Amino acid sequence: MNEVRGFMAYSTKEDLIAASSERDIIQLSDDARAKVIDEGVVTEAISKADALIDSYIGGRYRVPLSSVPLVIGDISAQLAIYFLWERRQRQNMPSSLMEIYKNLIARLKQIHEGTIGLPIPEIGGGAAQGNGPTKCNKSRKDRLFPWSKLNKY
Helix, strand or coil, X not given: CCEECXXXXXXXXXHHHHHCCHHHHHHHHCCCCXXXXXXXXXXXXXXXXXXXXXXXXXXXXXXXCCCCCHHHHHHHHHHHHHHHHHHXXXXXXXXXXXXXXXXXXXXXXXXXXXXXXXXXXXXXXCCCCCCCCCCCCCCHHHCCCCHHHHCCC
């Protein structure tokens, strides 16, 4: 895994190549036209992808993840490829790529909501502790001040 901003990246350059092709990654990252993959550009795309992943799953799992489930590695690689395309063709993004992006975001939302689980401990679910989602165990009957009285103020 690549080291990115103080933590292990969820995907690697090799993951992006496996998900697309080396030729595509060269075309999407090579600003100098050296016909090689620009490692800095790829690292930045992976970093953006991982930050987006963390923003969705951070309320349920401790982030950055210390072990990366395959589903997260795949989402990271696919999002990084999307971000590489976006920097090249922001105005002319292929509709198929936009659809893939929407599906990835939907999957992240499902992970956040718990519809899709990851094979790692959730925050507050055992070993891991942190600031997870807050839930209330009170009902309407438990209110000290009903809305009818509060409306007067």
